[in-house]
Amino acid sequence: MEKQHIYITRKIPNELLQPYQEQFHFSMWEKESEPVPREVLLEKVEHVAGILCLLTDQIDEEVFNKAKHLQLVANMAVGYDNIDVEAAKARQVVVTNTPDVLTETTADLTFALLMATARRIVEANEFIKKDEWKDWSPFLLAGSDIHHQTIGIVGMGRIGEAVARRAKGFGMNILYYNRSRKMEAEQELDATYVSFEKLLTEADFVVCLTPLTSDTHQIFNKQAFEKMKQSAIFINASRGMTMDEQALYEALKAGEIKAAGLDVFATEPIRASHPLLELDNVVCLPHIGSASVATRENMIKLCLENLSSYFKGHGAKTPVE
Numbered sequence: 001m002e003k004q005h006i007y008i009t010r011k012i013p014n015e016l017l018q019p020y021q022e023q024f025h026f027s028m029w030e031k032e033s034e035p036v037p038r039e040v041l042l043e044k045v046e047h048v049a050g051i052l053c054l055l056t057d058q059i060d061e062e063v064f065n066k067a068k069h070l071q072l073v074a075n076m077a078v079g080y081d082n083i084d085v086e087a088a089k090a091r092q093v094v095v096t097n098t099p100d101v102l103t104e105t106t107a108d109l110t111f112a113l114l115m116a117t118a119r120r121i122v123e124a125n126e127f128i129k130k131d132e133w134k135d136w137s138p139f140l141l142a143g144s145d146i147h148h149q150t151i152g153i154v155g156m157g158r159i160g161e162a163v164a165r166r167a168k169g170f171g172m173n174i175l176y177y178n179r180s181r182k183m184e185a186e187q188e189l190d191a192t193y194v195s196f197e198k199l200l201t202e203a204d205f206v207v208c209l210t211p212l213t214s215d216t217h218q219i220f221n222k223q224a225f226e227k228m229k230q231s232a233i234f235i236n237a238s239r240g241m242t243m244d245e246q247a248l249y250e251a252l253k254a255g256e257i258k259a260a261g262l263d264v265f266a267t268e269p270i271r272a273s274h275p276l277l278e279l280d281n282v283v284c285l286p287h288i289g290s291a292s293v294a295t296r297e298n299m300i301k302l303c304l305e306n307l308s309s310y311f312k313g314h315g316a317k318t319p320v321e
């Protein structure tokens with residue numbers, strides 16, 4: 001059988017590719033910490049049957065028009081807003097993502113970010129490093145409680161449910177808003193389905209885990225932040241474009257909400273000069289939701305399994321939609 005050509009848009013460990021060397025001819029962008037330049041991507045995809053790409057690569061009409069032999073795009077992420085799925089469909093190109101393998105790891109990070117923001121962990125660490133700890137005092141770096149508070153999860157998919165399980169362990173009251181109701185989650189986790197408005201007004205922690213779509217683009221806008229409690233903490237671990245960053249900045253600065261923990265931004269990477277970094281009540285992370293070594297390896301493996309299974313004629317393992 002002729003080997004299929006696969007282009008990988010970032011350097012990934014050779015050991016992970018080893019089991020597939022007989023089936024595929026791989027070529028790869030050889031840098032680990034830098035995305036493939038657009039013109040290189042456009043040139044490289046011309047003769048390939050498959051692409052293994054990252055969320056930093058825009059796989060759009062232009063790419064599909066160049067990649068005349070393309071059959072499958074394996075995205076190393078659960079979110080796939082970087083791929084024009086309609087354009088793929090029109091050309092019968094299959095798109096796969098990496099659900100399940102990252103659920104628990106991403107839920108861990110989301111909850112860690114929530115806790116770090118509520119209890120001012122980063123600020124407290126900086127405080128000692130700056131040698132400002134002169135004495136103990138009753139309200140030194142006092143933050144917000146997490147246990148027995150109300151969490152409002154926007155986007156009750158797999159990761160939302162995994163965050164809800166963690167919240168249940170903390171005795172939290174769980175509200176959620178989702179496109180559809182999740183009856184099992186309601187039973188298992190005592191989660192209550194509410195409208196977006198009600199969630200915003202009642203939650204102590206508003207946690208965004210919804211995929212980015214045309215419906216969720218900037219759902220967290222000025223009006224949404226205005227509806228939140230003044231004591232509310234906003235956490236975003238989905239995609240930056242679900243929020244209006246300027247409106248968030250203004251709400252935080254004006255004390256309309258208390259704090260924010262962000263793993264994602266409208267345009268990534270952000271620079272140190274980003275206005276949100278000026279604020280002490282914001283914890284920012286460089287989009288590391290699924291970043292444990294084991295999970296990142298499992299995401300790469302799932303991409304490769306999708307390619308392998310598809311080109312052996314057994315169908316993709318985790319196609320989107």
Ligand code: GLV
Nearest residue numbers: 076077078079290
């Ligand atoms: C990361 O953000 C992902 O979608 O997997």
